[in-house]
Amino acid sequence: MIALYDVCYVRLGTRDLDTAARFATEVLGLEVAERGRQSLHLRSDARAHTLFYGEGDPAAQAVGFEVRRQEELDAAGTVLEALGHAVRRGTGAECAERRVRDFLAFRDPSGNAIELAWRPEQGPGHYRGSRDAGITAFSHVGLCSTDPARDEHFWTEVCNARVSDRIGNAPLLRIGQVHHAIALFPSPRPGIQHVNHQVESGDDVMRSFYLLRERGIPVVFGPGRHPSSSARFLYFEGPDGMVFEYSCGVRLIADELLYRERQFPFANSGFCQWGAAPRIREFQ
Numbered sequence: 001m002i003a004l005y006d007v008c009y010v011r012l013g014t015r016d017l018d019t020a021a022r023f024a025t026e027v028l029g030l031e032v033a034e035r036g037r038q039s040l041h042l043r044s045d046a047r048a049h050t051l052f053y054g055e056g057d058p059a060a061q062a063v064g065f066e067v068r069r070q071e072e073l074d075a076a077g078t079v080l081e082a083l084g085h086a087v088r089r090g091t092g093a094e095c096a097e098r099r100v101r102d103f104l105a106f107r108d109p110s111g112n113a114i115e116l117a118w119r120p121e122q123g124p125g126h127y128r129g130s131r132d133a134g135i136t137a138f139s140h141v142g143l144c145s146t147d148p149a150r151d152e153h154f155w156t157e158v159c160n161a162r163v164s165d166r167i168g169n170a171p172l173l174r175i176g177q178v179h180h181a182i183a184l185f186p187s188p189r190p191g192i193q194h195v196n197h198q199v200e201s202g203d204d205v206m207r208s209f210y211l212l213r214e215r216g217i218p219v220v221f222g223p224g225r226h227p228s229s230s231a232r233f234l235y236f237e238g239p240d241g242m243v244f245e246y247s248c249g250v251r252l253i254a255d256e257l258l259y260r261e262r263q264f265p266f267a268n269s270g271f272c273q274w275g276a277a278p279r280i281r282e283f284q
């Protein structure tokens with residue numbers, strides 16, 4: 001079983017790095033860790049980076065998950081290859097770009113690019129957001145799944161994820177105590193569906209709601225409250241159509257023995273307990 005320890009970074013492609021940089025700093029509130037001619041490393045917490053933008057095809061995406069021991073990479077490669085997944089070890093330059101010591105790349109059953117990363121670096125000093133969005137950490141990704149039941153099996157049987165709740169057939173998967181690190185959602189195509197950052201308080205969610213409206217940034221869902229994680233949330237659209245989410249108050253699941261996953265309806269009430277309706281195609 002591949003022991004994922006935490007979700008550690010997201011890599012996104014963008015056709016316009018300058019626009020992505022302005023959005024990531026002025027709107028999202030991330031800190032620029034490093035800006036290259038065709039690359040941008042961004043911080044959201046103590047880690048060296050959690051969001052990477054590379055100039056190019058917006059479909060050039062990946063999600064990085066930390067594994068704690070380098071031997072896990074070899075073992076994971078053997079398991080994945082036996083299941084028919086092509087695997088590739090990162091080069092020195094690729095590891096440096098990811099601020100990790102080693103990584104293994106493969107695609108999940110839906111075709112999402114996944115990277116298993118060893119020793120992701122901590123950043124220098126505290127995270128200092130470019131605006132006070134109240135961000136406390138990068139926390140989870142929504143992944144498009146062409147077969148949620150099949151992919152749930154992959155993430156929970158080949159990897160160590162556990163189902164915290166389901167919305168329809170869509171599982172919300174934890175790898176630590178946080179309610180979920182991955183939300184799999186039905187889609188005809190693979191891809192990252194949204195990138196979540198936790199914020200300090202409900203006030204931060206609402207302050208951002210008004211700021212986004214003022215800046216003309218499309219709010220596509222919320223403000224609302226998820227019945228699954230109990231988190232208050234706000235979804236909005238960034239460059240290249242990527243959806244970002246702020247949420248606060250996500251529940252932690254500490255008792256693995258007692259906790260039982262719940263089933264929510266694939267309907268507005270399953271997504272929001274306040275009555276918000278999503279304007280996001282995968283949630284409709």
Ligand SMILES: CC(C)c1ccc(C(=O)O)c(O)c1O
Nearest residue numbers: 142183226228229231271283
């Ligand atoms: C609607 C999506 C995918 C969703 C559903 C529930 C939660 C949660 O319980 O926190 C999310 O974060 C989501 O992104």
Ligand SMILES: [Fe+2]
Nearest residue numbers: 142183196245
């Ligand atoms: Fe989310």
